[in-house]
Amino acid sequence: MKKILVIGSPGVGKSTFSRRLQKKINLPIIYLDQLFWRSDKTTVSKEEFLSQVKLKMQADAWIMDGNYSDSLFNERLNACNTVFFLDYSVDTCLSGVRQRWGKKRPDMTWIEEQEDKEFMNYIRLFPKIQKPNIVRILKDHPNITVYSFKNRQESLDFLDKLG
Numbered sequence: 001m002k003k004i005l006v007i008g009s010p011g012v013g014k015s016t017f018s019r020r021l022q023k024k025i026n027l028p029i030i031y032l033d034q035l036f037w038r039s040d041k042t043t044v045s046k047e048e049f050l051s052q053v054k055l056k057m058q059a060d061a062w063i064m065d066g067n068y069s070d071s072l073f074n075e076r077l078n079a080c081n082t083v084f085f086l087d088y089s090v091d092t093c094l095s096g097v098r099q100r101w102g103k104k105r106p107d108m109t110w111i112e113e114q115e116d117k118e119f120m121n122y123i124r125l126f127p128k129i130q131k132p133n134i135v136r137i138l139k140d141h142p143n144i145t146v147y148s149f150k151n152r153q154e155s156l157d158f159l160d161k162l163g
Helices: 014-025 032-036 046-057 073-079 090-100 117-139 152-161
Strands: 003-008 029-031 062-065 082-086 145-149
Touching: 003 014, 003 073, 014 029, 014 062, 014 082, 014 152, 029 032, 032 046, 032 062, 046 062, 046 073, 073 117, 082 117, 090 117, 145 152
Parallel strands: 003 062, 003 082, 029 062, 082 145
Antiparallel strands: none
């Protein structure tokens, strides 16, 4: 495990998992949200984002936290050797978003304060719209080791076994 993608629905806990994984294997974390979002809740240009992702991918080792499946996803999969797909229930993901309201996060440039209905609907639709595409694309990369966890306990058990 030298180049790792951590993917899953918003609110699933990708960043928390990435930080716990980092403590076990001591690789730097690349938070895609930090590359995409500015502190004023605006985004960088698509060109700037893609340029930064390409630059970060050139490192010898990393944990890359985030989907952005419309932005160099195949290239990131081609560059990595391990994927952790956090495939938890919609309720778990919605709860995860609600629990982080009002809290500073190392992966985000601002503090979420309230519910964003469009964002919450995106999470509700993730299993029907985003997940099938992710599963299909992962099947096109049989050389990658994919760990898929259905709940937090499965992912915690895996991390515990890492030592």
